[in-house]
Amino acid sequence: MNSEILQLYRDYNTAMAADDVAALDELLAPDFTLTHMTGYIQPRQEWLGELRRGTMRYDSSVEDHVEMIETADGWQVTGQNRVVASIHGSQRHEWTLNTVLTVQRQADQCRIVRAVVTTY
Numbered sequence: 091m092n093s094e095i096l097q098l099y100r101d102y103n104t105a106m107a108a109d110d111v112a113a114l115d116e117l118l119a120p121d122f123t124l125t126h127m128t129g130y131i132q133p134r135q136e137w138l139g140e141l142r143r144g145t146m147r148y149d150s151s152v153e154d155h156v157e158m159i160e161t162a163d164g165w166q167v168t169g170q171n172r173v174v175a176s177i178h179g180s181q182r183h184e185w186t187l188n189t190v191l192t193v194q195r196q197a198d199q200c201r202i203v204r205a206v207v208t209t210y
Contacts, residue, residue, distance in 0.1 A: 109141050169191075
């Protein structure tokens with residue numbers, strides 16, 4: 091199971107770096123939220139819409155470290171990645187992001203319910 095959860099984390103980062111909304115749509119739970127480093131909690135459809143419109147563009151994501159723990163209702167995956175992105179028209183910038191994913195099994199598929207992003 092740990093390999094499946096690790097692959098989910100990596101698929102999420104790969105899809106994000108490719109602005110692959112269709113792939114993210116498959117990985118994210120319907121009630122997914124993304125908490126940005128600013129503290130803003132962004133609903134799933136709003137974030138995916140920004141990716142579609144290009145107002146949030148991710149160019150790459152390089153994994154530095156990842157670990158996971160099993161919880162009572164799923165898994166918590168914590169990873170550090172160096173992400174190059176342009177957010178809301180800003181210049182491309184490399185961010186060292188710490189992402190904590192909450193993963194739960196829903197309808198026989200592991201889905202990402204929440205992502206909380208800070209810097210490290």
